[in-house]
Each structure stands twice: as C-alpha cells, then as structure tokens.
Amino acid sequence: MAEPERHSGTVLAVAESDRGGALRPVSWEMVTAGRAVADAIGGPLVALLFGSGVGDAAGLLGAAGADRVLCADDPGLANANSEAASAVLVDAIAAVRPSVVLIPGTTLGRDYAPRVAARLRAGLAADAVALAVDGDALVATRPVFGGRVQTEVRLRGPGARLVTVHPGSFPAASPQDGVPQAIEGLTVALGDLETRVRVRDTVAAASGPVDLDRATIVVGGGRGLKEAGNFGLVEELATSLDGVVGATRAVTDAGWRPHHEQIGQTGRTVAPRLYVAVGVSGAIQHLVGIQGSDYIVAINRDPDAPIFKIASFGIVGDLFEVVPALIDELKP
Amino acid sequence: MAMNVVVLVKQVPDTNAIKIERASGTVQPGGQHVISSYDQYAIEAAIRLKEAHGAEVTVLTLGPAGAKDALSRALAMGADKAIHLVTANPNASDTLAVAEAMAGHLRGLNPDIVLAGQGSDDYEGNQVGPQVAELLGLPVVSNVNGLEWAPVGQLTLTRDIEDGRQTVEVAPPVVLLAISGLNEPRYPSLKGIMAAKKKPTEQIATDVPVASERIAWSEPVAPEQTIAGVMVRDVPAAEAAKQLAGWLREQKLI
Ligand SMILES: Cc1cc2nc3c(=O)[nH]c(=O)nc-3n(C[C@H](O)[C@H](O)[C@H](O)COP(=O)(O)OP(=O)(O)OC[C@H]3O[C@@H](n4cnc5c(N)ncnc54)[C@H](O)[C@@H]3O)c2cc1C
Numbered sequence A: 001m002a003e004p005e006r007h008s009g010t011v012l013a014v015a016e017s018d019r020g021g022a023l024r025p026v027s028w029e030m031v032t033a034g035r036a037v038a039d040a041i042g043g044p045l046v047a048l049l050f051g052s053g054v055g056d057a058a059g060l061l062g063a064a065g066a067d068r069v070l071c072a073d074d075p076g077l078a079n080a081n082s083e084a085a086s087a088v089l090v091d092a093i094a095a096v097r098p099s100v101v102l103i104p105g106t107t108l109g110r111d112y113a114p115r116v117a118a119r120l121r122a123g124l125a126a127d128a129v130a131l132a133v134d135g136d137a138l139v140a141t142r143p144v145f146g147g148r149v150q151t152e153v154r155l156r157g158p159g160a161r162l163v164t165v166h167p168g169s170f171p172a173a174s175p176q177d178g179v180p181q182a183i184e185g186l187t188v189a190l191g192d193l194e195t196r197v198r199v200r201d202t203v204a205a206a207s208g209p210v211d212l213d214r215a216t217i218v219v220g221g222g223r224g225l226k227e228a229g230n231f232g233l234v235e236e237l238a239t240s241l242d243g244v245v246g247a248t249r250a251v252t253d254a255g256w257r258p259h260h261e262q263i264g265q266t267g268r269t270v271a272p273r274l275y276v277a278v279g280v281s282g283a284i285q286h287l288v289g290i291q292g293s294d295y296i297v298a299i300n301r302d303p304d305a306p307i308f309k310i311a312s313f314g315i316v317g318d319l320f321e322v323v324p325a326l327i328d329e330l331k332p
Numbered sequence B: 001m002a003m004n005v006v007v008l009v010k011q012v013p014d015t016n017a018i019k020i021e022r023a024s025g026t027v028q029p030g031g032q033h034v035i036s037s038y039d040q041y042a043i044e045a046a047i048r049l050k051e052a053h054g055a056e057v058t059v060l061t062l063g064p065a066g067a068k069d070a071l072s073r074a075l076a077m078g079a080d081k082a083i084h085l086v087t088a089n090p091n092a093s094d095t096l097a098v099a100e101a102m103a104g105h106l107r108g109l110n111p112d113i114v115l116a117g118q119g120s121d122d123y124e125g126n127q128v129g130p131q132v133a134e135l136l137g138l139p140v141v142s143n144v145n146g147l148e149w150a151p152v153g154q155l156t157l158t159r160d161i162e163d164g165r166q167t168v169e170v171a172p173p174v175v176l177l178a179i180s181g182l183n184e185p186r187y188p189s190l191k192g193i194m195a196a197k198k199k200p201t202e203q204i205a206t207d208v209p210v211a212s213e214r215i216a217w218s219e220p221v222a223p224e225q226t227i228a229g230v231m232v233r234d235v236p237a238a239e240a241a242k243q244l245a246g247w248l249r250e251q252k253l254i
C-alpha cells in the first residue's frame, strides 16, 4: 500500500443545512469547535457546506470565523444521503488536505463520517463532546455506556483524522463576528449515488397539544415506571404541581403514553421553569429536549444516571417510594 | 429464490447491570452478557421478513467464545443459521477493523439485506453499520423504525431524523440500521430453543488487528459531576421528599 499522504495543519469543519437550506444550529458550533482546534495546531479553518440552494448560508460561515468556505451547491444534494455526502466530503478532503475533519454528529453526519473513514482508512472518533490537542494527537472525549462514562480517543497519523461532534457540545459562533467571506464552489460528480435511496416524504415531528410546549412545569416519566399503569403516579404528581405530563421515547415507543408527549431529539422541546424527571436515565437524546428548563429535578435510583449531571436537585431513591411521599408533602 | 438476510449481532455487557466503581470511576461489568438492544430489533425484523415473504436469516457475530450465547438466542428466536467469527475482544479493535472482518465474510454470503443495530449498547460508535455498507459498496438507511416489503421488490422504511419522520424507498441490496420502535422483539419459545440446538453454527477463528497507530482510546471512566446541584441520597424517601418540597418552595417553583 502507498504511504498515506502527509496532511497540512488545516482543519475542515463541515456544516449542515436543514431541508429549507438554512443552517442547522450545530453548524455554528462546528465553527467554534473548528476554530479552537485550528488555533491549537496553528492552521487555517476551512468550512464546508453542501446542499441545494445553500450558497448564502455558506457565506455566513465565513462571517462566523472560518478562513475559507467551500460550498457544494447541487439540486442533487437537496436530500443528501450518506453516499452522496461521502462523495462530497472525500472531494473536499482531496482539495484542502486537512489534518482534522470535524463532522456534525447529526443523523446524516453519523451516516457518512464512518463511510468516509472506511474509504480513506482514517481514524474516526464518534460523538465527541470535547476536543483537545495533545502533542501530535487530537484527543476527543466521548460518552459510552449510555452516557454514564466517557473515554478519550486519541487520533494520530499523517492523514486526515475524523471526528463527529455531538450537537450542543460547543457554544455557537455568531456570523456577526467578522467580514462575510466569499465562497469557493466545489463540484461533485454524484452519478447515481443520490437515487439509490429515494426520499418519499418527510413529515415534521408530530405536534401535539400546545400545553407541553408552553407549560411552566413539566413532569417527565421514563422507563423506570415499569408499566403503563404506573403512569398514574406521574399524572398525580403533575396535578399536584399544577404541571403537565411528558415522557421519554422509551415510554412512547412502548405505547404507555401517546407519541406527542415524547420529549427530546425526535420529540418535542420543552422550556419550562421546572422539569421533574421521574425514572428517566437522561440519555443525550432526551436531554436536548429539556436543556432549556430553568430548573431540573431528577428522581432516579441509579446515582450514576446521567440525568443527575444536569439536575439542580436530585434524589437518589426508588421513585415508587419518593413520588408518593412527595405528593403527600405537596398537599396543601 | 428466497431473500438472503444477514443480521449483525453484537454481544455486550448488560448495561443495566454495570456498576461504576466510585473511587476509580471505572466500569465494572456485572450481570450477564446480552444481545445489544438495537440488534434485537434487527433480528426481529429479519424473522418477520422471513415469516411474511420467505427469507433465509443468518446471524453473524464477531466476539469471544461466550458470544455464541447471543447467536443461540437469535437462532431460538427464529434465525436459520449462525456464523461466529471468534476473536478475543472486538472492543479492543477500531470499528473499521471490526467492519472489515465482517465485510470479508459478508461478501461471500452475498446478502440482499444486511440488518444491524444503529449503535451498540456499550461503545455506541454508530460506525460499524455504515462502514460495512461502505466496504460492500451498498447504500445504508439508518435509524429505521418502520419497515415494509413493498412496493414489489422494494423496501419502504421510516426513520426519525432532525426534520421529522422520513419515509424512504430502496431496493436491495442494502444495509439497514434498526432503532427502538421498529418492532417488539419476541422471546424465544421453548420450541424455538429446542429447534436452535439443531441449527448450524459455523465457527471461524478470526484475527482482528487491535488498536492501531491511527486510533487508540482510554478505559471508560465516569466524568466529574459538572453541575453543582443539590443531591439527596441515602435518606428515607419521606425525608428526601420533604427536602425537595422545601427546596421547591425556596426557589418559588410552587
Ligand atoms: C436517533 C435517536 C433519537 C432518539 N430520540 C429520543 C427522544 O426524542 N426522546 C427520548 O426520550 N429518547 C430518545 N431516544 C432514546 C434515548 O436514547 C433513550 O433510549 C431514552 O431516552 C431512554 O428512556 P428512559 O430514560 O425512559 O429509559 P432508560 O434509559 O431505560 O432509563 C430508565 C431509568 O429509570 C431508572 N429507574 C428504574 N427503576 C427505578 C425506580 N424504581 N426508581 C427510580 N428510578 C428507577 C433507572 O435507573 C434508569 O436510569 C432516541 C434515540 C435515538 C437513537
């Protein structure tokens, strides 16, 4: 096999747009993460955006802090699948020869990053929540075992090192900081890649009763409740707090509660004054739906449950004992 | 000819049973080893394809000797045959090495559909599925929570993505990655368990290169608690409830 190419100190940060062509929030976080790594290794930051009709959005990435912006704008990329996205990224890597490639840890990013790593035989750290440069190694911290523990992945070597970055892990850069940048077009030959998987339709995440979105107090129940019947406890607690009921995906998938009550990445986002998590582990996909809450209370019997990491008040205990006692305490 | 479906099944420590040793912050896998949760949906989906439309279902694992229990369970659920690529510890290798080892065997099997879990319960790379797809030159559909064998010769799949629920169509050969909500995995019946004993399991010693120069990782450790919240533990429920009620009043939340 040929010697792997030795790459420059360039950092390539990939952004992502939504179906409407607007940048997803994670894109600004990618600029922040990319800037930090680029500054640490003393190289330039190149941003990449692909999609259909995304030229204006791409220009904003330069304004937010990227030194150069590549943009692959092609109607064939409107609903990019992993193969088309891989083709774009492989071409971009060939063009700028980066040492580090940061990819958003979105549904799509998690599909094409491993493909590109396989094609280039590059190391890939998945779902990083923090990044550091240590000598010649890029160190990515990532959660494993359901987010209860973390490992540090060290990427080395002369070629591109790939990382998917967990959404919400870096502060958002803002496009006002700097001069809007010109973009450089990147043309990619898609062939039939974009048609092997055909998107028939996409239905926006179900919207349910408005009260969950506007509620000032939400009580969210998780799998810790064991069965549908026990949700009476959550309802009772919600009533005594004058709040409404929400649920985790484990609960709605099991059919214990209707789907429109699901909170999280693929459900609703709530931002109450108070969120009470009952028998909820605090998986990252649930946390993204509750992190806007002013206060979070967690009741869980596992002291290592990730929910405690963002709880303002946590009780380690059996919910079947704690919740009834709490309902008693709240009686006028 | 019947469809050829291969399911990638990883055996993992039961994540509900793992304990984190407080002093060192390291993971102590307690309890048994089980089939990684998303892989169970993948197995169930394969068996349902077989029951509804006819298919031969092969389960493939890369793991230590004990991983044969995961295969036996999948056979008892209704898979037809099993392949065990025996290696000491797949978690000591980069996902790419794992994917390459499995892709090598998959090529010979010439599958119409490869089903895998979206991510494994322990290391959650979400990498092996797309990497297997890349190595086989196949499209991949991830986060699948709905699967129908229609229209004729095609699969209609639903998946949850950031923009909502997406419906896609794809013709085999394809790699599909299952998540929860796809189905309700069955428990093996007694009859299934008996039948499984007669089903073929091929064992192949497999050498997978361990962590390489390009990538290495540390033992998992518990991160520092980041938010200085109030934590109440080791007190009776009534006392904990009282403290919480007091705190809620203090913060003027009630
Ligand atoms: C692409 C994708 C999207 C997803 N989107 C979402 C989403 O939008 N929303 C969402 O919620 N999830 C989502 N998930 C699923 C998520 O990863 C978790 O699986 C889910 O949130 C777990 O739900 P849970 O906390 O109810 O269950 P578990 O993780 O099983 O946690 C149950 C908890 O209850 C505790 N417990 C058990 N018994 C008791 C008791 N007697 N007393 C006190 N505590 C007890 C346990 O210690 C445990 O921490 C998504 C996953 C994927 C892959």
Ligand SMILES: Nc1ncnc2c1ncn2[C@@H]1O[C@H](COP(=O)(O)O)[C@@H](O)[C@H]1O
Residues within 6 Å of the ligand: B008, B009, B010, B011, B036, B038, B039, B060, B061, B062, B063, B090, B095, B098, B115, B116, B117, B118, B119, B120, B123, B124, B125, B126, B127, B128, B129
């Ligand atoms: N050692 C293995 N043996 C069989 N299948 C595996 C193995 N590792 C990963 N997989 C499959 O790939 C999926 C994703 O794994 P991961 O990339 O580790 O999150 C799993 O759910 C399995 O279906």
